[in-house]
Amino acid sequence: MRTYKIAAIPADGIGPEVISAGISVLEGLAKRMGTFEMTFKTFDWGSDYYKKHGVMMPADGLTQLKPFDAIYFGAVGAPDIPDHITLWGLRLQICQTFDQYANVRPTRILPGISSPLRNAAPGDLDWVIVRENSEGEYSGSGGRVHRGLPEEVAMEVSVFTRVGVTRIMRYAFKLAQSRPRKFLTVVTKSNAQRHGMVMWDEIAAEVAAEFPDVTWDKMLVDAMTVRMTLHPKTLDTIVATNLHADVLSDLAGALAGSIGVAPTANIDPERRFPSMFEPIHGSAFDNTGKGIANPVASFWTAAQMLEHLGEPAAATRLMRAVEHVCASGVMTPDVGGKATTKDVTAAVVDAIYGSNA
Ligand code: GGG
Secondary structure, eight states, X not given: OXXXXXXXXXXXXXXXXXXXXXXXXXXXXXXXXXXXXXEEEEOOOSHHHHHHHSSSSOTTHHHHHTTSSEEEEEEOOOTTSOHHHHIIIIIHHHHHHTTOOEEXXXXXXXXXXXXXXXXXXXXXXXXXXXEEOSSEEEEEEEEXXXXXXXXXXXXXXXXXXXXXXXXXXXHXXXXXXXXXXXXXXXXXXXXXXXXXXXXXXXXXHXXXXXXXXXXXXXXXXXXXXXXXXXXXXXXXXXXXXXXXXXXXXXXXXXXXXXXGGOEEEEEOTTOSSOEEEEXXXXXXXXXXXXXXXXXXXXXXXXXXXXXXXXXXXXXXXXXXXXXXXXXXXXXXXXXXXXXXXXXXXXXXXXXXXXXXX
């Protein structure tokens, strides 16, 4: 029997609540499938670790993670530590060092969940956003001089490389090709950003020639928000820069009913390093400890992890169970229900064993 070694990093806020829910579901699923096992090692890295040690994870943290088959991540962010410290100290450190350059963010309106869009039903919104996850606005290039003086200058430099743009474009075209509609929308801001974004447009056209069966179009990111809101059915697979896709995928989550159901996979397509799976949502300190965090995003990203590990039947069973539970109305308050995190988790485990999943 195959055993998958998973590194769990619950980290901050509601992260521990949704990751422990996800581990229960994955353990139940592995038992039900009977064809593989999963072992979990939990790392206590994050903001509490930072308060004790002055760093978000130990100096050899990445070396510790490298032998795992995948990383199951919660959320980072604490009200009393600057966000750039927590984000760069843990999540971005892992994504960038392990070259998880393809960030894949599916969005659907799950059965039983209402979209804030008038008349939108399950099936009307079925997107996958591909976020470039290694460079662009998140290159970390720049600096500040003359701090605190009136002459202070801060530079945040976006870095777009031909290698980086070509590989994410190829990934997105390939993903679009694998979906029934074979349709990709390339998002930029190439009217205003006339260097990097114009190179994106040029590379998109070059890579498109390798995928003659994929139809594609281009959108400026501002117009894209309008199209997502008013014409959701006209979209399928979407590719955008690190920052643009981050913003668009929060909008996508909200349009599908709640950011609490939105998953994300940080993939190293070449499999040199473990890939990392997490809910899109952050630490949500306002909801922490209340027992009402929505675990659906952490279940959905667990299904992405199973797909990546080569267990598509288990991934399908898990998503069927999640859909069955949402349709039956067992939902947390962010999507209009009254259930707790534990109620939803127990219902999904039951559905995995029951005949309905
Ligand atoms: N689970 C996702 C998470 O913790 N996100 C924290 C965050 O602030 N992310 C910003 C970003 O990835 O750009």
